[in-house]
Amino acid sequence: xxxxVKCYRTFTDFRYRLLLIVVxxxxxxxxxxxxxxxxxxxxxxxxxxxxxxxxEEILDFLCCLFLMLFDLLLDYLAFGGIAAKGTDHLGCLKxxxxxxxxxxxxxxxxQVRRLVESVAVPLLGRVVxxxxxxxxxxxxxxxxxxxxxxxxxxxxxSTLAVSVARYxxxxxxxxxxxxxxxxxLGVFWxxxxxxxxxxxxxxxxxxxxxxxxxxxxxxxxxEESFYDK
Amino acid sequence: MRPGRCGGYxxxxxxPQKAAECEGNVEFTSVINGANICKKFKNFTLDIPExxxxxxxxxxxxxxxxxxxxxxxxxxxxxxLDYQGKLEYFDEREQNVEKVKERLGYTAPGLYFxxxxxxxxxxxVCGLLFDRFDREKFRDICGKLNIGDGDxxxxxxxxxxxxxxxxxxASVLARETDCLLLDEPASPLDPLMRDGLCQMIREYLxxxxxxxxxxxxxxxxxDMENVTDYCMIxxxxxxxxxxxxxxxxxxxxLVKGEHCDAEAAKQVLYSxxxxxxxxxxxxxxxxxxxxxxxxxxxxxxTLSQISVAVMKAYTGLQLMA
Numbered sequence: 001x002x003x004x005v006k007c008y009r010t011f012t013d014f015r016y017r018l019l020l021i022v023v024x025x026x027x028x029x030x031x032x033x034x035x036x037x038x039x040x041x042x043x044x045x046x047x048x049x050x051x052x053x054x055x056e057e058i059l060d061f062l063c064c065l066f067l068m069l070f071d072l073l074l075d076y077l078a079f080g081g082i083a084a085k086g087t088d089h090l091g092c093l094k095x096x097x098x099x100x101x102x103x104x105x106x107x108x109x110x111q112v113r114r115l116v117e118s119v120a121v122p123l124l125g126r127v128v129x130x131x132x133x134x135x136x137x138x139x140x141x142x143x144x145x146x147x148x149x150x151x152x153x154x155x156x157x158s159t160l161a162v163s164v165a166r167y168x169x170x171x172x173x174x175x176x177x178x179x180x181x182x183x184x185l186g187v188f189w190x191x192x193x194x195x196x197x198x199x200x201x202x203x204x205x206x207x208x209x210x211x212x213x214x215x216x217x218x219x220x221x222x223e224e225s226f227y228d229k
Numbered sequence: 230m231r232p233g234r235c236g237g238y239x240x241x242x243x244x245p246q247k248a249a250e251c252e253g254n255v256e257f258t259s260v261i262n263g264a265n266i267c268k269k270f271k272n273f274t275l276d277i278p279e280x281x282x283x284x285x286x287x288x289x290x291x292x293x294x295x296x297x298x299x300x301x302x303x304x305x306x307x308x309x310l311d312y313q314g315k316l317e318y319f320d321e322r323e324q325n326v327e328k329v330k331e332r333l334g335y336t337a338p339g340l341y342f343x344x345x346x347x348x349x350x351x352x353x354v355c356g357l358l359f360d361r362f363d364r365e366k367f368r369d370i371c372g373k374l375n376i377g378d379g380d381x382x383x384x385x386x387x388x389x390x391x392x393x394x395x396x397x398x399a400s401v402l403a404r405e406t407d408c409l410l411l412d413e414p415a416s417p418l419d420p421l422m423r424d425g426l427c428q429m430i431r432e433y434l435x436x437x438x439x440x441x442x443x444x445x446x447x448x449x450x451x452d453m454e455n456v457t458d459y460c461m462i463x464x465x466x467x468x469x470x471x472x473x474x475x476x477x478x479x480x481x482x483l484v485k486g487e488h489c490d491a492e493a494a495k496q497v498l499y500s501x502x503x504x505x506x507x508x509x510x511x512x513x514x515x516x517x518x519x520x521x522x523x524x525x526x527x528x529x530x531t532l533s534q535i536s537v538a539v540m541k542a543y544t545g546l547q548l549m550a
Contacts, residue, residue, distance in 0.1 A: 006357065007357065010350075010353045010354055010356075010357045011354065013345075013347070013350065077345060078345065079343075080345065081344075082343070091308070091337055091339070091340065091341035091342070092341050092342055092351075092354065092355075092358070092397075092400070093358070094307070094308045095306055095307070095308060095330060095333070095335045096330055096331075096358035096359060097326050097327035097330050097331075098327070098357070098358050099358055102357060102358065226308065226309060226310040226311070227309070227310060227311040228309070228311055
């Protein structure tokens with residue numbers, strides 16, 4: 001565990017970690033809290049708005065969307081093009097027997113960080129806005145199921161986005177991909193409101209599969225770089 | 230062994246026990262031994278039946294573009310694994326990959342560090358990957374070579390090609406290694422820095438007391454000549470000539486003569502270059518007698534002249550008339 005953390009700290013810039021682990025989640029939660037207060041005031045002032053009932057869910061989606069986009073952008077700054085073909089960014093890693101294993105440990109640590117944030121930030125968003133399941137008469141079980149479905153879906157979509165984007169050196173390709181994945185996230189979010197437990201099960205399976213698949217694919221790409229094709 | 234140019238004199242100074250004359254061929258111990266190294270490409274095959282890098286010396290690998298220099302360097306550094314043959318490092322029976330890579334220092338042209346890494350991050354990465362990496366020494370070398378702005382914040386992407394090479398050199402020289410493998414280290418460097426590189430190589434070898442070796446590939450034979458002890462000339466995947474520089478200079482001589490003798494001399498010389506004023510070329514020492522009767526001047530050839538002559542003899546390149 002210590003070695004993995006050391007590898008993660010070595011291969012990621014302090015600014016990357018500060019932004020991704022502290023600043024961006026804090027900003028999203030701050031905006032969420034502020035939006036919650038504003039909506040609360042508006043709820044009190046406007047019965048029609050209160051009757052809408054979808055506002056917290058829309059904020060959940062926006063929270064996930066921003067987290068995914070910032071994750072993709074900051075991942076590019078740290079690992080952009082690391083799995084790209086025809087480049088040899090890993091030249092220095094290949095000259096050490098520890099190089100590839102150290103980078104692999106960093107990738108694993110980054111995935112754990114992504115999972116924790118994907119689950120924690122949407123849930124904390126509900127806490128800071130005072131709309132966590134159980135509060136204000138919100139039905140607990142289904143809401144928790146929905147929130148977990150959205151969180152795990154966010155993890156799946158973020159994993160997909162960064163894993164694929166790492167195969168290209170250009171940020172534009174990653175951001176274009178993000179545009180497509182927003183639709184996927186939207187589908188999970190929409191369906192999750194009606195069948196939260198089914199979406200949670202599907203998202204969890206897809207997340208596990210995607211995590212393992214892309215991790216092994218990346219390690220395989222690095223090991224292949226020792227050979228000409 | 231007579232004192233010749235810098236290389237020969239240095240050879241005597243550095244490792245007299247390691248080189249013993251034997252019928253004009255100097256025997257040496259090897260830092261890397263290779264046997265039947267073979268790698269097939271579409272257009273040619275890298276085929277080296279026997280390969281030895283002398284220990285305690287600076288060896289230059291010279292060859293034209295596409296000769297196989299970088300491929301050979303990558304194989305030696307363990308960065309390319311798809312080859313046939315056997316390599317032994319440091320004369321050890323048990324070849325432990327981690328220990329061997331710890332003792333080798335390798336630099337390559339092109340992108341070697343992630344472009345988004347800062348110089349400080351390069352230091353951190355090297356500290357993680359190698360046990361015997363000295364951070365103070367790394368910072369000191371970066372300062373002396375004027376890499377970045379001194380605060381370590383500049384990223385690799387913002388460095389020029391020359392500064393990236395300097396950064397790579399700093400990263401390997403800051404480690405305790407026994408053999409440096411440098412692929413075209415002089416190419417992106419300015420003339421002043423090339424001289425600095427030669428100085429760094431000399432200091433590295435001298436600090437090792439005969440136990441350290443350097444193997445570098447180069448196009449800039451003339452710039453690197455004053456640090457080269459041993460030379461291998463690679464042409465189309467094969468080592469066509471090799472030897473200590475002093476031996477090569479005794480084997481290949483520079484001959485200059487008058488235009489009237491050009492036609493006759495052309496039949497004798499190993500390489501020939503003529504004009505309306507005269508001719509010059511490389512002559513094998515054993516063929517010197519055949520120039521008797523001609524008004525020629527015999528001089529010591531430079532390593533650059535010898536390399537070009539040998540490469541010309543083996544190249545498939547069609548040079549424009």
